[in-house]
Amino acid sequence: MKRISAAVAIAAVGALAISGCAAGGDSDGDSGLVEGSSITAAWNQAFYSMNGNTSFGNATANNNINYLVLDGFNYYDNTPALVKNTSFGSYEVLSEDPLEVKYTIADGVKWSDGTDIDAADLLLNWAALSRALDTPDFDPADFTDPETGEFTDAFPTDVVYFDSGATPTSGVGLVSQTPEVGDDGKSITLKYDAPFVDWELSFASPLPAHIIAEKALGIDDPAEAKQAVLDAIDNEDAAALAKLSSFWNSGFNFTEMPSDTDLVTASGPYMITDYVADQFVTLKANPEYKGDNAPNIEEITIRFIPDPLAAVQALENGEVDIIQPQATADIVTALDGIDNITVNQGVxxxxxxxxxxxxxxxxxxxxFSNPQVREAFLKTVxxxxxxxxxxxxxxxxxxxxxxxxxxxxxxxxxxxxxxxxxxxxxAEVDIEGAKALLDASGVTxxxxxxxxxxxxxxxxxxxxxxxxxxxxxxxxxxxxxxxxxxxxxxxxxxxxxxxxxxxxxxxxxxxxxxxxxxxxxxxxxxxxxxxxxxxxxxxxxxxxxxxxxxxxxxxxxxxxxxxxxxxxxxFPEVTAFSDRVTNIDPSILAPTIFWNAWDWEVTDGGTAE
The missing domain is CATH 3.10.105.10 (Dipeptide-binding Protein; Domain 3)
Known part of the structure; x- marks a missing residue:
């Protein structure tokens, strides 16, 4: 049967980002992982970057997946409340005036290739998110392809530029001094130049420093690569930092499974194992993940279905198990005709x-550099x-x-x-008012x-x-x-x-x-x-x-x-999922349906055909 439930009520939310079965498997020890289990979810836009902290990659379509493959110090549940992810690492305020925050990686935390996560990853994350080491006054506008939004091949090779959008007046941009490394390379301490009310949200999940150094500097050994990152930052080595920043900006952009699988090195409960352009991304349980959010389902495939009605049809046909399409009246009507699903509606x-x-x-x-034209256009919307x-x-x-x-x-x-x-x-369209403003503007x-x-x-x-x-x-x-x-x-x-x-x-x-x-x-x-x-x-x-x-x-x-x-x-929001999957409990905050993907379970214990 179909069940309809109300979605969570709107909260005072803030940050923005640019939405037949085989036989059952066996549980993997005490982890809860059911070997061979798999489900398929649908999203309306294809993944294109594993770095969601760039102006190019900052999009929901990317960050839904990055949330599951890149671990961090905290996340929001669907209360919504901020949860400290102590199995990845901890943070503490050492001083409030001036603000000093120490971040420490937990023991035994590794990347999916077995390399330890440590201060090199955190320090490179600081360099990127603060832009404190960037070449002053550089403007990348002339080196951005208007057809794709990516940086062109003409981008200067001698410029240090991390495309994180950081400013010196907010977030990690307020940490202009190079952080202190401690605890045998497991921690860094950020010293803010001024108080920042949302400091707890400002330090995003890091990317693998050893992979970036390997590709940017040609260093194969992970330990040597990490040390090269530390040295480049400590010495403010512009030549090395230019290469590191260039790879950080663009090296993790891909629209199909990269031939170099180093680029999908993960720290979260899942890792990318397959990607067919414009069709789907497959995530598989990360064998090196030892955190608290260990998954139950071994494999999650995310299909890209831009057409909401096509997503509904795929759900009805059993091709996908979970959808959250952009809602239309036709979507609501179509879902009403499907049995054995749960529909969750709300704002x-x-x-x-x-x-x-x-x-x-x-x-x-x-x-639109002309304010009269801007006002005129808004009157017509x-x-x-x-x-x-x-x-x-x-x-x-x-x-x-x-x-x-x-x-x-x-x-x-x-x-x-x-x-x-x-x-x-x-509030209302004013065509005559818009005409008068447009004529007065002098724009031809x-x-x-x-x-x-x-x-x-x-x-x-x-x-x-x-x-x-x-x-x-x-x-x-x-x-x-x-x-x-x-x-x-x-x-x-x-x-x-x-x-x-x-x-x-x-x-x-x-x-x-x-x-x-x-x-x-x-x-x-x-x-x-x-x-x-x-x-x-x-x-x-x-x-x-x-x-x-x-x-x-x-x-x-x-x-x-x-x-x-x-x-x-x-937005009106509609989530629908089949009866073969449980523990789907969307959050009003991104990544909505994916926030607790590690808790999802298949009721038949097996795989979807």
Whole structure:
């Protein structure tokens, strides 16, 4: 039979990221692993990078998988609450003023190739996430391919540049001094230049330093490779660091199983063992993983199915066991006709929005550098029509028009912020007002090319409604839709406006700020505002909850006043899974269905055909 349950209610979420059977197997000792067991999940976008900390790789499609193959010091459960992952390592505050945090790797923790995880991995992670050793004032814009979003072969070989989007005013960017290595190479201590309220969330999962050094510096021995990383950082060896940063940026980008399997070296409960381009990634239990989150299922295959109805059909046919497609009315109807599944519906932590390119757009006149044109375009976006036609048929009365760049609907501070932030001016379409502003702007080239996922039916419909409305005001909206839209975000010259969703990844008060801060990793539209940067800086050092809300409201108001872009709706979320798999319990935060994949179990103890 089919069971329907309500999804978790919206919380005050923060950080954003760019969604027949064989015989049963045997349990592997006390680990709970059932040998030979396998399931298949579906996602709507293909994986393309094992480094989710670059501007190119920071996408949900990547980070769902990276979450399972790269371990770290903490993660969120579906409460949602932050869980310390002490089986990987521990961290402690040694001093609050100045802020000093020590990170220590637990005993016996190894990479999937058997190499110890240690301070070399952590120190290289610091260098990348802080950019403290980067060549000053280098701008990579001229070396980014507008067709792919990746760095070109012309990228300078003598430049140290880690593409983490770190700024010297936030997160690990505040750790400008090289950390101290201790505990026989098992720990590093970060000394912050200033307090940072969300320090506990700032140190992401590391990549394998020995693999990076092997490929970048030509050192085969893991111990020697690690030492070369430590030496390069300690000596600020620009020549070595340039090679290390180049590989860190691009070496883990791949769209099919790499011939060099060193590139899938893992630290988490799973590791990538197969990848067929645009079809699927297969994850298998990592034999070197000894942490607390040891998996029950030996093999998880993630199929890439962009069309939501195709995902539903695959679930009905038994080809996949778990889906979380972008919801449409047709999806809800189709799921209602399938037996032996569980359907979980509710409002998710992702919101739809349009961002305008303040600089380096596709239009040769850089159309949205003009505030009158930005205001005019936002007046044409049919937010309510999109909600009524595309979202209400799915979510009914739960359909939510979002009117804040910072706050989630229902969160403390949302209502007051919406009342004062200026979003009311864009509650309804105003074609005549848009025409007047556009004429007054003096802009002659009115082309606006919008980037969106061309293989996503809902986005195709959204684009059509926006195009029709904006053209009535005198814009010439053209189609920059692409199946590779994720890698193109932030690429100079690729588009003028983007239509996509930001998915919340944490409860941190500062973690949406890299979207708006000058030079932040999620600042994909070249936006820069002294007022916004000042509010961001204040928020990063403010520990008082009431003052945090006030600062966020100020920030929200400044973004709307700049005509930064427009928020549209909070995502309706639908998860469905077959009765042959249990312990599926989605979180409102990324990676949603995958957050506890190690707890999943197959009810038949075997494999899907």
């Amino acid at each position: 998710g932590g992702t919101y739809e929005h349009i961002d305008l390119q303040f600089d380096q757009g596709k239009n040769p006149e850089n159309i 049919p937010r309510q029509e999109i909600l009524d036609k595309l979202i209400k048929p799915i979510a009914g009365e739960d359909a939510l028009l979002r009117s804040s760049q910072i706050f989630v609907p229902g969160a403390e501070g949302y209502d007051d912020s919406v009342a004062a932030n200026g979003s009311e001016a864009f 080239n009115r082309d606006v090319c919008i980037l969106y996922a061309s293989n996503n039916p809902r986005r195709v419909n959204e684009f059509a409604l926006i195009q029709q409305s904006a053209n009535l005001a005198g814009f010439n909206v053209t189609d920059c839709g692409s199946t590779e839209w994720g890698g193109l975000l932030g690429t100079p010259g690729a588009y003028d406006a983007s239509l996509f969703g930001w998915q919340s990844t944490s409860l941190g008060v500062t973690n949406s700020l890299p979207t708006f801060e000058t030079g932040g990793i999620n600042n994909l539209n070249f936006y820069s505002s002294e007022a916004v940067d000042a509010a961001v800086k204040s928020l990063q050092t403010e520990f008082d909850a009431e003052k945090q809300i006030t600062l966020q409201q100020d920030l929200d108001k400044a973004l709307w006043a700049d005509f930064y872009g427009v928020t549209i709706f909070q």
